[in-house]
Amino acid sequence: MTHGVFRHRALLVQLVKRDVLLRYRGAMFGVLWIFLSPLLMLGIFAFVFGQIFQARWPHQPEGLPFWLMLYSGLIVFNVFSDAVSRSPGAVRSYPSYIKKIIFPVGLLPLVPVGTGLIHASFNLVILILALAWTGRLSLCIVLLPVLLVPVVLLAVGLSWFLAAWGVFIKDMNQIVPLFVQMSLFLSPVFYPISAVPTYLRPLYLYNPLGAVIEAYRAVILQLPLPLAEWLAALAFGGIACVLGYVFFEHSRDEFADAL
Amino acid sequence: MRSEDIAVSVRNVTKTYRLFAHPGDRIKQFLSFGIRRYHQSFNALSDVSLDIRKGETVGIIGPNGSGKSTLLQIICGILKPTSGTVQVNGRVSALLELGAGFNPEFTGRENVYFQGMLMGLGADVIDGRFVDIADFAGIGEFIDQPVRTYSSGMFLRLAFSVAVHVDPDILVVDEALAVGDPLFQKRCYARIKEMQQRGLTLVFVSHDHEIVRTLTNMTLLLGSGVSLYWGDSREATHRYRKILFEEEALRIAREHNGDDQPVMSGKPATSGEYGIGGATITGLRILAEGGEERSVFQPGERIHLEVSFSIDTPLDKLNVSVVIKTLQGWKLYSWGTLNQDIAIWAGRLDGEVFWDKTFEASDKPVVNLALDGNFGAGSYEVQAVISREMDRHFGSQQVLHWCDEIGTFRVEMNKREYFFGGICDLHGRATFDA
Numbered sequence: 001m002t003h004g005v006f007r008h009r010a011l012l013v014q015l016v017k018r019d020v021l022l023r024y025r026g027a028m029f030g031v032l033w034i035f036l037s038p039l040l041m042l043g044i045f046a047f048v049f050g051q052i053f054q055a056r057w058p059h060q061p062e063g064l065p066f067w068l069m070l071y072s073g074l075i076v077f078n079v080f081s082d083a084v085s086r087s088p089g090a091v092r093s094y095p096s097y098i099k100k101i102i103f104p105v106g107l108l109p110l111v112p113v114g115t116g117l118i119h120a121s122f123n124l125v126i127l128i129l130a131l132a133w134t135g136r137l138s139l140c141i142v143l144l145p146v147l148l149v150p151v152v153l154l155a156v157g158l159s160w161f162l163a164a165w166g167v168f169i170k171d172m173n174q175i176v177p178l179f180v181q182m183s184l185f186l187s188p189v190f191y192p193i194s195a196v197p198t199y200l201r202p203l204y205l206y207n208p209l210g211a212v213i214e215a216y217r218a219v220i221l222q223l224p225l226p227l228a229e230w231l232a233a234l235a236f237g238g239i240a241c242v243l244g245y246v247f248f249e250h251s252r253d254e255f256a257d258a259l
Numbered sequence: 260m261r262s263e264d265i266a267v268s269v270r271n272v273t274k275t276y277r278l279f280a281h282p283g284d285r286i287k288q289f290l291s292f293g294i295r296r297y298h299q300s301f302n303a304l305s306d307v308s309l310d311i312r313k314g315e316t317v318g319i320i321g322p323n324g325s326g327k328s329t330l331l332q333i334i335c336g337i338l339k340p341t342s343g344t345v346q347v348n349g350r351v352s353a354l355l356e357l358g359a360g361f362n363p364e365f366t367g368r369e370n371v372y373f374q375g376m377l378m379g380l381g382a383d384v385i386d387g388r389f390v391d392i393a394d395f396a397g398i399g400e401f402i403d404q405p406v407r408t409y410s411s412g413m414f415l416r417l418a419f420s421v422a423v424h425v426d427p428d429i430l431v432v433d434e435a436l437a438v439g440d441p442l443f444q445k446r447c448y449a450r451i452k453e454m455q456q457r458g459l460t461l462v463f464v465s466h467d468h469e470i471v472r473t474l475t476n477m478t479l480l481l482g483s484g485v486s487l488y489w490g491d492s493r494e495a496t497h498r499y500r501k502i503l504f505e506e507e508a509l510r511i512a513r514e515h516n517g518d519d520q521p522v523m524s525g526k527p528a529t530s531g532e533y534g535i536g537g538a539t540i541t542g543l544r545i546l547a548e549g550g551e552e553r554s555v556f557q558p559g560e561r562i563h564l565e566v567s568f569s570i571d572t573p574l575d576k577l578n579v580s581v582v583i584k585t586l587q588g589w590k591l592y593s594w595g596t597l598n599q600d601i602a603i604w605a606g607r608l609d610g611e612v613f614w615d616k617t618f619e620a621s622d623k624p625v626v627n628l629a630l631d632g633n634f635g636a637g638s639y640e641v642q643a644v645i646s647r648e649m650d651r652h653f654g655s656q657q658v659l660h661w662c663d664e665i666g667t668f669r670v671e672m673n674k675r676e677y678f679f680g681g682i683c684d685l686h687g688r689a690t691f692d693a
Contacts, residue, residue, distance in 0.1 A: 011376050018362065018373070025364055100359035101377060102335050102351060168285050253339040256332070257276055258285070 016114035082116030088166030153237030157244030272343035349428025
């Protein structure tokens with residue numbers, strides 16, 4: 001699996017580059033939108049949660065605005081949602097790649113994940129600048145990219161799985177974005193896990209989204225990392241990744257027939 | 260044949276498509292683990308085998324829907340066979356659809372790099388070949404414009420150019436050996452020849468018999484997914500033409516007789532010879548103006564092609580015709596009694612109409628077709644055809660008997676007396692003020 005992806009890494013880089021460029025090509029502000037859209041979102045959050053709700057986080061120190069906590073969770077969630085909500089079309093929208101050229105099809109579901117990671121890296125830059133501005137920058141921020149791994153694995157696994165389903169069932173294009181939107185509210189982006197009922201808490205703590213979001217906040221608040229939960233999430237993400245790949249490989253022989 | 264000489268080995272390949280009436284049936288099928296069938300099966304290929312040697316050029320022909328493209332896709336590894344095996348030695352490049360994978364929003368240059376990577380080249384290799392690729396496509400400044408601004412010809416030329424500069428070991432082409440204007444087509448063929456000389460194994464599908472016959476030595480003939488013939492290209496194209504004519508004859512018979520059975524004489528057709536019977540060509544004599552049998556002519560000499568045939572059942576509406584071809588298979592001229600009849604009906608000629616004549620069984624008519632042999636130096640082959648024309652203007656034809664290469668003749672020129680280049684004499688005349 002990794003062998004195939006590694007061998008075609010140059011192609012994957014090209015595919016992701018094309019995917020990112022294509023989104024902004026022809027737009028007046030071009031690639032500037034990569035910065036503009038998170039900044040606009042950030043502005044809205046600052047206004048709604050900071051000014052209107054005047055919300056506060058547990059352990060939230062003075063000088064660290066609420067919206068920054070929220071933004072960090074959103075960065076993690078967006079990696080997941082960027083990839084998963086586009087995955088049902090990842091293979092289906094390229095019939096000529098499946099039927100007309102010799103192509104490592106397994107790369108296609110990785111493209112939305114790659115694009116999501118590009119966006120995340122710009123978001124992280126903004127987050128770090130904002131942290132520096134509030135004066136709460138610590139060396140721990142170098143951990144942020146690494147901490148993302150379980151979510152990336154989960155996203156990759158789900159993308160492979162959903163991309164394969166998407167080839168056979170067109171409805172996936174409608175269903176999946178709906179579920180992704182629901183999961184935004186179900187994952188601890190707008191609230192801390194401590195606010196979740198106790199009996200549901202393990203579900204939050206050990207799944208990659210919950211664990212990574214918690215870890216991000218721990219880094220920002222300079223609290224100890226929830227390492228055990230994070231490792232469990234890493235294992236969980238790894239399993240999802242392998243299962244997704246197995247399913248994808250199992251069904252790819254039929255792609256050309258179904259498209 | 261040693262296995263290291265084989266570029267592509269296809270063994271007993273069968274491809275079955277499952278046809279689902281409803282998208283949901285696919286899920287039901289998946290969940291039923293084979294206990295129930297929610298689909299119909301369709302065999303696109305049944306038990307096809309062939310070995311393609313390295314450096315060989317192979318054609319695949321057959322009617323629409325006979326499984327040609329499916330076979331190409333299986334050779335490329337795009338489709339998996341339902342059963343059987345495919346072994347490929349060397350890097351395969353596929354040209355199944357020109358420009359598949361091109362993105363219209365990106366420039367020609369970007370697409371060339373991307374396409375090259377798709378075909379397995381590193382960016383450094385493409386750097387080295389980029390100038391060649393751009394030159395070959397010949398689209399000039401447009402190379403840095405988005406592909407969506409290209410004319411369709413430019414698009415095809417660029418796509419073709421990339422494909423033939425990847426230097427694959429095996430090139431698989433579907434219906435697109437040459438694109439663009441005649442000049443570019445010439446460059447395409449020259450490039451393919453060059454690649455062949457460097458040891459390229461070429462597998463292609465074409466509907467053009469002449470290209471198959473001239474470019475290949477081995478051809479696979481497919482019909483409804485079954486391998487009908489695998490071997491000599493000349494033989495394969497003969498057989499293919501036979502199939503096409505039989506199909507056409509069946510269609511016409513159905514239209515005129517209201518049943519599926521064409522009037523069959525039951526004569527088994529051999530290769531290079533076919534037809535539904537009713538009349539049989541028994542011979543062709545090639546004569547000079549004086550009546551002597553000859554096989555060598557000077558340009559411009561009158562050539563008489565004397566077709567004799569026998570009638571097996573009473574017949575009318577006949578057309579006796581000949582086709583003259585170069586040895587490479589280019590058709591130079593085809594003409595027959597119906598062509599003359601048409602001119603008579605149109606009032607452009609006087610004479611007796613052959614089409615109106617009725618022949619009785621055991622008649623042995625002879626038809627003399629005389630023509631100006633305005634051919635260049637070379638060898639030519641003659642085909643003779645007897646057909647029944649239900650329509651006065653070739654609208655509905657049944658081939659009773661078709662003979663390939665029933666005769667050959669040669670045209671020689673005396674270079675010191677009368678000389679021109681090419682394959683036909685256009686009777687050039689120069690005038691000048693001097």
